[in-house]
Amino acid sequence: MATTREGARPGWVRLCRADEIEEGQSRGFDPDDEGQDSLFVVRWQGQLHAWRNACPHIDGAPMAWRRDAYLNAAGTRIVCHAHGAEFMPDSGLCVQGPCRGERLGHIEFVVDADGELFVKS
Amino acid sequence: MKIVGLESLVFAVDDVRSAARFLVDYGLTPVDVSDRGGRFEAMDGTAVVIARQDDPALPPGPTPGCRLRKTVMGVADEATLGAIAAELRRDREVRRLPDGSIESIDDCGFVIGFQVTARRPFVLPSEISNAPGGVVFRPVNSLGVPPPGSVIRPRSLSHVVYFVPDVMKAEAFYVNRLGFRCTDRFTGTGPFLQPAGSLDHHTHFLIGAPPHMHGVEHFTFHFGGPSEMITNGYRFVEKGYQAFWGPGRHILGSNWFWYFNSPFGCHIEMDADMDQHDASWQPREATASADNSQTFLLKMRRKWYPGPGIPENGDYA
Ligand code: FES
Numbered sequence: 001m002a003t004t005r006e007g008a009r010p011g012w013v014r015l016c017r018a019d020e021i022e023e024g025q026s027r028g029f030d031p032d033d034e035g036q037d038s039l040f041v042v043r044w045q046g047q048l049h050a051w052r053n054a055c056p057h058i059d060g061a062p063m064a065w066r067r068d069a070y071l072n073a074a075g076t077r078i079v080c081h082a083h084g085a086e087f088m089p090d091s092g093l094c095v096q097g098p099c100r101g102e103r104l105g106h107i108e109f110v111v112d113a114d115g116e117l118f119v120k121s
Numbered sequence: 122m123k124i125v126g127l128e129s130l131v132f133a134v135d136d137v138r139s140a141a142r143f144l145v146d147y148g149l150t151p152v153d154v155s156d157r158g159g160r161f162e163a164m165d166g167t168a169v170v171i172a173r174q175d176d177p178a179l180p181p182g183p184t185p186g187c188r189l190r191k192t193v194m195g196v197a198d199e200a201t202l203g204a205i206a207a208e209l210r211r212d213r214e215v216r217r218l219p220d221g222s223i224e225s226i227d228d229c230g231f232v233i234g235f236q237v238t239a240r241r242p243f244v245l246p247s248e249i250s251n252a253p254g255g256v257v258f259r260p261v262n263s264l265g266v267p268p269p270g271s272v273i274r275p276r277s278l279s280h281v282v283y284f285v286p287d288v289m290k291a292e293a294f295y296v297n298r299l300g301f302r303c304t305d306r307f308t309g310t311g312p313f314l315q316p317a318g319s320l321d322h323h324t325h326f327l328i329g330a331p332p333h334m335h336g337v338e339h340f341t342f343h344f345g346g347p348s349e350m351i352t353n354g355y356r357f358v359e360k361g362y363q364a365f366w367g368p369g370r371h372i373l374g375s376n377w378f379w380y381f382n383s384p385f386g387c388h389i390e391m392d393a394d395m396d397q398h399d400a401s402w403q404p405r406e407a408t409a410s411a412d413n414s415q416t417f418l419l420k421m422r423r424k425w426y427p428g429p430g431i432p433e434n435g436d437y438a
């Protein structure tokens with residue numbers, strides 16, 4: 001498990017510096033040491049969004065095609081690279097593909113005053 | 122009709138460079154690749170072809186979300202090509218392309234092509250298991266586990282799996298119009314299909330699914346044996362690619378499998394040691410659940426690869 005920085009709230013796990021995730025980029029994390037990234041963070045139109053790495057089409061299916069590769073080439077959609085479902089990066093709503101109308105699982109996060117990104121452990 | 126199997130699959134991609142790297146890391150050999158796309162060949166010359174999704178030369182897919190734009194099948198000779206053209210012209214357009222191949226569309230919206238096969242024959246021993254009392258053994262002092270650094274390459278394009286909205290109509294097209302045989306079947310899901318010029322358990326598998334899933338579940342190449350295929354899969358995982366299901370062994374077809382996510386809007390598989398059947402084979406029917414579509418894969422997972430330590434939803438590790 002990642003170490004919690006001094007000053008961080010107990011029960012929260014540090015992922016990275018928030019500014020390491022640039023516009024149109026995504027990154028996966030495994031805060032509970034499950035051996036596979038359980039969540040991913042994307043930055044879209046300036047804002048960060050964190051989602052469970054679990055496609056609603058097949059419960060629990062991992063979505064990237066390569067480590068950290070959760071987005072289409074333009075960085076405008078989250079894509080499940082199992083059967084191509086496409087999701088809005090900000091709402092997690094599936095807009096094309098086999099689970100259209102369903103949503104990704106939302107992950108709560110905070111960015112502290114030092115710009116560090118934390119999720120609930 | 123002597124269709125010998127798949128010759129190539131053509132995909133529309135949104136990032137040629139990433140897709141090219143993916144296919145090379147899978148083990149395919151790039152041929153004539155540029156920033157507009159290219160061809161990635163197995164040992165016998167069968168291939169995946171990629172092109173930029175805005176390439177006007179790409180045929181349309183069955184649905185906007187489907188990146189597979191064409192399935193090209195190889196046939197034994199010109200006579201077969203002519204016979205297929207004549208058969209399909211009875212009720213649809215068949216175009217002859219400058220390269221001598223023909224192009225048309227199947228009954229579920231997939232563009233199909235046929236060409237005289239350009240498969241390059243080769244001889245390379247497949248994996249052999251040593252066993253007491255056995256007849257065929259590996260040469261003494263040769264190793265069963267591929268040594269680190271050994272080159273592993275896919276041998277031949279194996280099969281493609283379509284999600285189709287009307288599985289009976291789709292099956293009727295391949296069986297009645299193109300001479301495929303059903304080798305085995307999942308009740309309520311769909312048939313495994315073998316063309317007349319191949320002994321492979323299947324080159325096509327059809328899964329009945331709702332219209333919004335219309336597209337491709339996966340495609341795969343044959344490897345030289347399970348040890349080689351699984352070694353290749355572990356190397357692929359180490360390069361950062363995402364495994365989805367496997368490694369394991371199917372019951373129908375007996376092929377070893379490992380599925381991965383891909384940038385092609387479908388899974389890519391590695392497979393090895395598929396059963397071969399001739400016309401004397403009686404198709405089996407395995408009962409899947411009555412519901413098809415989205416829950417089907419979950420059920421298929423539990424059904425197809427039961428075993429200790431596999432979580433209920435499958436093995437994603
Ligand atoms: S599992 Fe995500 S689209 Fe099928």
Ligand SMILES: [Fe+2]
Pocket residue numbers: 280282339341378390392
């Ligand atoms: Fe398969």
